[in-house]
Amino acid sequence: MKKILYSSLILLSTVALVGCGSNGEKKKETSKKNDTETVTAWAWDPTFNVKALDEANKIYSSDKKIEVVPSSQDDIVQKLNTALTAGNKEGLPSIVLIEDYKAQGFLGSYPEAFEDLSDIVDKKDFAEYKFGASTGKDGKIYGMPFDSGVSGLFYRTDLLKEAGLKDEDMTDISWKEYIEVGKKVKTKTGKNLLSLDPSDLGPIRIMMQSAGEWYTDKDGQVTIEKNKALKEGIQLYVQMLKEDVALSVSDWDSGVEALNTGKVVSAPSGSWYSSSIMQAKDQEGKWKIAPIPTLTTVDSVHASSIGGGSWYVLKGVGDTKKAKEFLKETFGSSKELTNVLVKEIGLVSTLKAAEETENYQAPNKFYSEQKVYEDFSEWMNEIPTVNYGKHTNEIEAIMTEFVQRAIGGEDLDALLKEAQSQVESTIN
Known part of the structure; x- marks a missing residue:
């Protein structure tokens, strides 16, 4: 994933995440109703993971697409910590991208906050090293693998x-x-x-x-x-x-x-x-x-790694069933999406099937006809755990x-x- 300014997490007031006003109770009810019908996703890089969500929306079979909300990674981390510490998920997304470095911190601190994705993620379909970060102490998988940090x-x-x-x-x-x-x-x-x-x-x-x-x-x-x-x-x-x-x-x-x-x-x-x-x-x-x-x-x-992340689903936020369906249909299995993302954002996917796609195998004009994705795949397998x-x-x-x-x-x-x-x- 991309550059992060590593600073101590400062908790924001939960008021900033909650609507206010004389009819606040009515607004809260309306927001809650809307939340159960929508799927919102947070990511931070317009040229990379945000664009990946946009492309995933294009191939998602549902008529009602997910809502993509760009933010900075610092803001995402801060808002997640603030809301989850307060036990108030209002204003949070259904789907959020979390960098591998931070995943165990979230899973350890808020073990009940995330949906179990074991039923939509098959370990044999992805690079093995990804699951060290996205597996909880209970052995369940909580993250849908996305990009390699190779x-x-x-x-x-x-x-x-x-x-x-x-x-x-x-x-x-x-x-x-x-x-x-x-x-x-x-x-x-x-x-x-x-x-x-x-x-x-x-x-x-x-x-x-x-x-x-x-x-x-x-x-x-x-x-x-x-x-x-x-x-x-x-x-x-x-x-x-x-x-x-x-x-x-x-x-x-x-x-x-x-x-x-x-x-x-x-x-x-x-x-x-x-x-x-x-x-x-x-x-x-x-x-x-x-x-x-x-x-x-x-x-x-x-060979080494830097960054890389997985998609997580927050329990009880929006339509979690649809959120899981979206991830399974797109990042969890789609060769079509992977083939597009290789060309559009230079994605080195951790989905093993990516290696079978046309763009993954093709020489890259930008990189002097080098087969860069084949090289990245080779180096990815040599990364020390x-x-x-x-x-x-x-x-x-x-x-x-x-x-x-x-x-x-x-x-x-x-x-x-x-x-x-x-x-x-x-x-x-």
């Missing part, structure tokens, strides 16, 4: 050539070698290798998972202080900024703009990022995608500050020790 190294072939480099210089390399490429690109072209937003630790997550590591271990114990993959990831992150290999940006839109206008020549990111890259129609045939780089201080592979646990969001809210302090020059070992203590006291 990572790749997107790069501009024309700008690399201008710097005297070839595809081989970006393929099966380490992060240290990637930085050396960036130095050559900067010297020859004046452009940066990539953009980094110091409030977004996505690249560090990619690095950690490629080594099978996370902020916590499989039992949920905090592993920050002695986590070699995390330490190297932060060191590389700081190095790219300090040596001017990376362009520092302030938000998501600035990062996309830097790519679309040729200020930077590459982006290590999730497969879903393709929809943003492909906005620059004039760059068709000037892009390729290589496997993600590896770490050097620990064993890691050229890690336990994201319930607290990734809270941990990253803390770690963002420590990474910024590392960028400022503080001793990293001391920072990791302090971070370990602070995270433990926060989540335990």
